[in-house]
Amino acid sequence: MARRVKRKQNVIQNSNKQEENKQKENFSITIYKELDKNITNLKKMLGEPIDLVVRPFTVRGTEHKCAIAYIDGLVNDDLIHSHIMKNVQLETERKQLPDEKVKLFEVINNEIISASTEKGYTLDDLSNALLNGDTIFYLDGIDKVLLIDTRGWESRAIEEPDSETVIRGPREGFVENIQTNLVLLRRHIRDPNLRLKKHYIGRRSKKTIAVTYVDGIINPDIVKEVDRRLRAIDMDDAPGVGYIEQWIEDSFLSPFPQLINTERPDKVSAALLQGKLAIFLDGTPLVLVLPATFGNALQSPEDYYERWTIGTLIRGLRYLAAFISVFLPALYVALVSYHPGMIPQKLAFSIAATREGVPFPPFIEALLMTITMELLREAGARLPSTIGQTIGIVGGLVIGEAAVQAGIVSPIMVIVVALNAIASFAIPSYSVAISFRILLFGFLIASAVFGLFGIILAYIMINIHLVNLKSIGVPYSTPFAPTFLRDWNDLIFRSPIPLISRRPKYLQAEDEKSGNTGGKNL
Template sequence: MTNNLEENLDNLNKLLDKPDDLLIRKFSIRGSEHQCATVYIDGLADSNYVRNNIIENLQIQRGKIQIPQNKEMLFDVLNQELLSSTTLETGLTLDDASNGILSGNTVLYIDGIDKVFIIGTQGWEKRAIEEPVTESVIRGPRDGFVEDLRTNMTLIRRYIHDPNLRFKTHQIGRRSKKNLVVTYIADVIHPDILKEINRRLASIDTDDAPESSFIEQWIEDDYLSPFPQLINTERPDKASAALLQGKVVILLDGSPFVLIAPSTLGTAMQSPEDYYERWTIGTLLRILRYLAAFIAIFLPSLYIALVSFHPGMIPSNLAFSIAASREGVPFTPLVEASLMAITMELLREAGARLPKTIGQTIGIVGGLVIGDAAVQAGIVSPIMVIVVALNAIASFALPAYSIAIAFRIILFGFIILSGIFGLYGIIIGYIMVNIHIVNLKSIGVPFSTPFAPTFFKDWGDLIFRKPVPLLTERPRYMQPNNKKSTVKENKE
């Protein structure tokens, strides 16, 4: 910064290459000869706020405030008496001014002073709070995170009114300079987990992080694993529940998906709705999800292994029925299952990319037409269509989209192994997957916990869900500073 107003404005224009949406308003402070200028980006800053709370305050005489001629005294008077803004910072360099302007703030230059005011005037358009699209529930809150960081922080504060709730801001991206907020409860979280997350965030070196998935891939333990080591969610209630368990929630400006770390396989199979219904219903839903996970991974491969290698294990009547349905089919069960699984993935991807109303129609009509036509043409057997359809329905029953994708990837590996080695191939694949899961970690926490390492006290909220009055402790595997979650125990 220099003491010359025109020179400072010229330097700013050269840095930004005189963009059309850069608005510069020069004027004099009332009752004096002090020249100043406001600079902001149209669309990022609230122009009405700039006019009413900055320019008007400096141009119109109000009260008995005297404008000093001394430059340093003028800066203090503006700071303390004339500029009415809740966010007011001082910038000393050209980078400070440009970063402030590009973040939606307004910069106030004053001739003769080598520093500027950076005034919080963000006022861009943002999406209204709506029900989450990817995590709908029958019973529970209907609000969801949006792309605005401050709105998302407010949503969390609405759920947790704890003075120990902390929001620590990081800046991500050499060029985008996006704000990222690490959220946690200070007297609950284990300090080693918080330290490790901050260390990994500090190691991120990229030009931009357009979505929170970039942050997830940067800080996860094993980027080659198909399993998600951090859970993403659009639901504030789910994020708040994770904070109360001693976990960390990461919010990125511009993304409606927040990250929950660390994560385990058990938490990926849970839904907020498990706690909003009675414990019997919540337990039943969880058991159904684990059954759905088994079907989504093993059903096609079990069919291939039994039909191709172990027909003696199939009951006689069922074996005769399968043999009759396969009569005239030119392909082996391995090729048949692979063709149908790939076709189902194509239909699923096409339905996701098309507009919502058309996408649902394509998924239903395409599946019916192609399945029926394939059976009529003798390319696949009817039993195979049933197997693949059940497999697809089971994958949709999983609450987390990221874990469902992981199971769909593993499915093809099991299909190949069963087509080559039969049941022995399925057993080998199962052992390999388990070895991988046991060795996988999420921010240093074993992904397979509380199964392995075993924390029996955490099993009451794993596959089965204890009644709410009995959920008095936070997960032991998180090693929280405050293990009790009930008011009675905390008072004691």
């Protein structure tokens, strides 16, 4: 019995020591009471950078020394002058200040500095605040500091995103400043149930992430799952939301994007009101919306700003464009190489006449032209906008005409590849369009090996993959499979707005009724 008691005592002592060590690790680099020592430690920690500004001064009317420190370029100089320096120098002269330093510190915090403040106790707190654009206020003799919000770096103006333009709709898009982006979201959703949860990502960058959703609508399980995945992220920096997307997606082997990325506030607000969740990252205008389904890939805000007949027609054209962008070159290769009897007689003779003298089989011909179009598209995207458009159009015409004149490819192949490229431009999501372009090469190879049977087998494999794919636990192929017939009124066809009275059933929203507010299934 005595041995058991000793063992228990040792276990308790070890656990207590571990807790003490953890606390020491977390608070090992504490703030000292000596002002000069604190400033020296701050400069050493940051490596004495040239943009670190330290301004020592004394509280007017007393002999108490104090100082402020900030990173030049990350702060608003006017805020520092008006809310800190001016107040501390003028207001302290008018007030009867206490001699005790602790009380003086609280008076400066509560009555003199007019900007929003927090208290910092370690050098880690200081570094995080300083590198986020805050200003640090030291008071000699106090082992804590004030972290004053003075962020004010330069940012570009709000404008419409180039990749998501609409004819009828708001002309505003997100920018690189997360605070501005959250304000844009607030302007669209003025609901007290809108929740904004802050996270930090990156061991070294420590960038701010905002997880947004509408409480009372979203399924709480989605919030818990996203929070769990975000906490599992472990990397030095996240320059863009694409890094976060690759960390939290369900399958990194899938060619399909399992999260939506957008720069439009109206698209994000519509998704949140449907019961989805959005992730904002400081430093990028793109926002992640999740969960996503295959039906979201071919939807656009333009569908809802027009009348339902026009929206249905445009959406139907997108589904046709998706089919052409994936299957058209493969169908051409399969029919010409393996199944010419399925082609109408006159058309078959016309194709045979145009292919006379072409040295390559249809598969090599299609592969060469498709790769050429991909190179032109990539070159146009990397060049300045005006030159890029010229390269894409003129390059395609010149190379296509030269290839036909040289007898390398047939004119019908140029038409097929051109239709394929035009159809891919009709896909509203850039990530989805790239996924379709990847599948195109797979279907081309399958058609070259097995003809139409290869296309059918590849199509079956893609469908098996889709029904097994999930986005944050939600089936990617829903509402096709599993089937939710109620959600089909806003899938391929866009029903009139008054008839879209309920949120998507597959999201299992707490409040299913959307109140006829234009429930967009984005």
